Amino acid sequence: MTTVLTETRDQIAWITLNRPEAMNALSVQLRAELAAALRAAEADPEVRVVVLRGAGDRAFCAGADIKEFVEVPSPPAYRQARVPESWITPFDLTRKPIVASIHGYCLGGGLEVALACDIRIAAEDAQFGLPETGLGIMTGVGGSQRLPRMVGLAQALDMILTGDRIDGVRAREIGLVTRVVPRPDLAAETEALALRLAARPPMAMAFAKEAVRAAQDLPLRDGMRLEIDLITHLLNTEDRLEAARAFREKRKPHFTGR
Numbered sequence: 040m041t042t043v044l045t046e047t048r049d050q051i052a053w054i055t056l057n058r059p060e061a062m063n064a065l066s067v068q069l070r071a072e073l074a075a076a077l078r079a080a081e082a083d084p085e086v087r088v089v090v091l092r093g094a095g096d097r098a099f100c101a102g103a104d105i106k107e108f109v110e111v112p113s114p115p116a117y118r119q120a121r122v123p124e125s126w127i128t129p130f131d132l133t134r135k136p137i138v139a140s141i142h143g144y145c146l147g148g149g150l151e152v153a154l155a156c157d158i159r160i161a162a163e164d165a166q167f168g169l170p171e172t173g174l175g176i177m178t179g180v181g182g183s184q185r186l187p188r189m190v191g192l193a194q195a196l197d198m199i200l201t202g203d204r205i206d207g208v209r210a211r212e213i214g215l216v217t218r219v220v221p222r223p224d225l226a227a228e229t230e231a232l233a234l235r236l237a238a239r240p241p242m243a244m245a246f247a248k249e250a251v252r253a254a255q256d257l258p259l260r261d262g263m264r265l266e267i268d269l270i271t272h273l274l275n276t277e278d279r280l281e282a283a284r285a286f287r288e289k290r291k292p293h294f295t296g297r
């Protein structure tokens with residue numbers, strides 16, 4: 040049985056976490072299949088946008104599979120298996136935009152997966168939380184680093200230290216998600232968003248994503264230099280000329296990714 044499904048249509052790879060009976064918890068198998076699905080989407084020239092979602096009515100993802108927390112792993116082996124590359128690394132290596140479409144529970148490692156995506160769209164009644172400290176552990180795939188960058192130190196510490204959940208509306212207020220819609224509209228709104236992203240020039244999208252993500256790590260001057268380097272490349276692309284021609288000719292541009 041496969042725990043992650045991928046369906047590609049209209050240049051969008053729909054990657055579905057597919058363990059609805061376990062709230063799409065991140066089992067060892069699911070983590071490996073998720074990483075492989077993302078790598079495949081990145082390598083597929085037909086794909087321009089990736090959407091990640093959870094199967095079933097109840098959850099995007101309820102975090103690590105707690106039923107697999109039965110034995111204490113050897114700490115050195117645990118670290119060796121995750122540094123410098125783990126199953127979450129492909130999120131940072133994917134140049135295509137990744138949209139997380141979130142309904143129901145989005146907890147623990149599930150929230151960390153959502154944080155690794157580029158755009159988060161959520162149902163109003165989605166439930167976000169980081170319960171790890173209550174389990175005697177802590178975020179392990181970027182939560183303690185990505186969350187404060189996204190929502191600020193105070194909100195991140197509140198969520199991480201209390202484990203309290205917030206809904207989709209509150210998540211947008213603090214900047215954890217950027218779009219929130221009524222639950223019945225989530226699928227259609229996600230698809231409309233993904234189609235719009237897929238229609239935009241792929242190389243500009245990839246370079247812009249690279250620059251914005253680098254902004255988290257680089258001093259301003261270095262980031263500005265990177266930006267100049269990247270826009271210099273974009274000035275030479277076919278798609279840049281196509282956009283300008285289409286504007287002059289008052290028609291829709293058709294982008295090829297060159």
Ligand code: CO8
Binds near residue numbers: 148171
């Ligand atoms: N792992 C495994 N099974 C789960 C998980 C989970 N995280 N969450 C839910 N399930 C299963 C339940 O066991 C149950 O299955 P079964 O009936 O066979 O026992 C089924 O999903 C439905 O769940 P509930 O009956 O509990 O449904 P409720 O509506 O009562 O509660 C909740 C839903 C609130 C989501 C509840 O299930 C819950 O609290 N789940 C645990 C959430 C949690 O603590 N997540 C954090 C895990 S720790 C983590 O993510 C660490 C990440 C860092 C490293 C990343 C490595 C992967």
